[in-house]
Amino acid sequence: MRMTERKRMMRLVPIIGVAVALAIGYWIGQLRDDGLAAQGVSPTMAMERDYYVPNTEDLASDEMRVIACGTGMPTTRAAQAAACFLVELGNGDKFLFDIGSGSAERISSLQIPYDYLDKLFIGHLHADHFGALGELFIGGMLMGRHVPLRIWGPTGPVPELGTAYAVDKMVEMYTWDLAGRQGMIDTRGLQTEVTEFDYRGENHVVYQVNGVTIRAWPAIHAIDGPVSYSLEWNGLKFVFSSDTYPNTWFNEYALDADLAIHECFIAVPALVTKMGFTPETALLVGTQIHTAPEAFGKVMSTIQPRMAVAYHFFKDFDTTSDVYERIRKTYDGPLSLAEDFMVWNVTRDTIRVRMAVVEEHTWSPALASPPNPPDMADRAAMSQRLGWEIGYSDFIRNGAFDVDDVLRPIYEEASRVLGREFPYPERNR
Ligand SMILES: [Zn+2]
Ligand SMILES: [Zn+2]
Numbered sequence: 286m287r288m289t290e291r292k293r294m295m296r297l298v299p300i301i302g303v304a305v306a307l308a309i310g311y312w313i314g315q316l317r318d319d320g321l322a323a324q325g326v327s328p329t330m331a332m333e334r335d336y337y338v339p340n341t342e343d344l345a346s347d348e349m350r351v352i353a354c355g356t357g358m359p360t361t362r363a364a365q366a367a368a369c370f371l372v373e374l375g376n377g378d379k380f381l382f383d384i385g386s387g388s389a390e391r392i393s394s395l396q397i398p399y400d401y402l403d404k405l406f407i408g409h410l411h412a413d414h415f416g417a418l419g420e421l422f423i424g425g426m427l428m429g430r431h432v433p434l435r436i437w438g439p440t441g442p443v444p445e446l447g448t449a450y451a452v453d454k455m456v457e458m459y460t461w462d463l464a465g466r467q468g469m470i471d472t473r474g475l476q477t478e479v480t481e482f483d484y485r486g487e488n489h490v491v492y493q494v495n496g497v498t499i500r501a502w503p504a505i506h507a508i509d510g511p512v513s514y515s516l517e518w519n520g521l522k523f524v525f526s527s528d529t530y531p532n533t534w535f536n537e538y539a540l541d542a543d544l545a546i547h548e549c550f551i552a553v554p555a556l557v558t559k560m561g562f563t564p565e566t567a568l569l570v571g572t573q574i575h576t577a578p579e580a581f582g583k584v585m586s587t588i589q590p591r592m593a594v595a596y597h598f599f600k601d602f603d604t605t606s607d608v609y610e611r612i613r614k615t616y617d618g619p620l621s622l623a624e625d626f627m628v629w630n631v632t633r634d635t636i637r638v639r640m641a642v643v644e645e646h647t648w649s650p651a652l653a654s655p656p657n658p659p660d661m662a663d664r665a666a667m668s669q670r671l672g673w674e675i676g677y678s679d680f681i682r683n684g685a686f687d688v689d690d691v692l693r694p695i696y697e698e699a700s701r702v703l704g705r706e707f708p709y710p711e712r713n714r
Pocket of ligand 1: 409411414506528
């Protein structure tokens with residue numbers, strides 16, 4: 286009797302099993318449907334995407350947005366520009382930290398009015414940290430900066446190794462460029478204002494305006510001169526090492542950082558296999574001049590930021606895991622391995638990390654101030670300085686091929702289309 290009941294029960298097991306499986310399947314299906322509905326998934330409606338498209342999101346009044354405009358190395362490559370980070374604040378202020386080679390193109394892709402990009406802080410004067418200064422200076426002016434470019438940076442042990450010397454000589458290098466533009470365009474943006482501060486200052490304030498405090502302290506890199514920075518605003522703290530060997534100043538003054546960006550050099554084996562360094566040079570550069578990944582991790586374990594950002598390595602499919610695993614030997618906190626166009630939205634409660642999707646075929650962004658008409662007084666002043674009247678000599682002018690017959694109609698067309706007279710400039714020939 287008992288056996289018969291048991292057999293009957295046993296026969297029911299598969300039926301009960303199927304019923305339970307169906308119920309669970311239905312329940313999961315319901316959950317999934319609810320989840321999809323909550324995400325707004327639909328075959329016809331637009332769906333939210335998890336990336337940042339410049340100029341499509343307001344910055345909240347208490348929010349900081351940081352965009353990597355260069356994360357690479359001194360050797361140039363299309364995939365990564367050299368060091369440059371943009372900090373945007375909810376009070377409207379924007380700051381550039383370093384302007385490494387190739388970063389000017391990244392900045393232009395963000396389509397930010399150039400009047401807003403007038404504050405640059407340089408950590409040290411290696412080309413991969415200020416090599417695109419000329420493009421920001423000249424190109425930024427051509428794309429709408431009508432105010433001087435303001436630059437902050439350290440002194441050197443002698444004047445020739447300081448920021449002011451480097452900027453002065455850059456402007457001097459562009460003498461022909463600047464001469465050729467006088468009297469042709471609005472040249473208010475062709476001015477630089479350099480604030481040089483003592484590279485030995487320890488956590489000293491180098492900028493304090495509009496609730497924003499920027500401090501600097503010494504970095505250890507190559508020779509005397511480099512510095513690291515912090516920017517504090519609205520209870521948020523951004524830190525940028527530029528380049529440095531691990532140091533006690535950073536450990537102390539980067540404490541409490543919300544976003545701590547510190548160099549993290551490519552691992553030594555890759556310096557040998559991919560850069561062609563000898564083992565001796567790779568060990569020296571990869572561990573003594575720069576911060577090795579294992580040492581980066583140790584720094585971050587010391588300061589414990591809300592988000593650690595490693596940059597200054599070529600981030601490829603066959604290098605990233607090595608850098609990551611080496612960092613993880615010494616640090617297990619929040620970590621971003623930076624690449625160009627990585628974006629961090631920082632508030633007191635959250636740090637959102639995304640990639641930006643940007644337009645490459647950009648033109649000038651919107652103007653934040655109207656341009657002035659060209660002023661021939663600019664040309665007169667520079668002519669006097671050069672002791673030569675800016676323009677064409679008779680010798681060069683006489684070499685012009687006469688194409689007046691095809692150019693004159695362009696002026697006539699403009700006059701007709703725009704409804705006012707544009708006289709043909711006979712004087713240029
Ligand atoms: Zn450097
Ligand atoms: Zn560097």
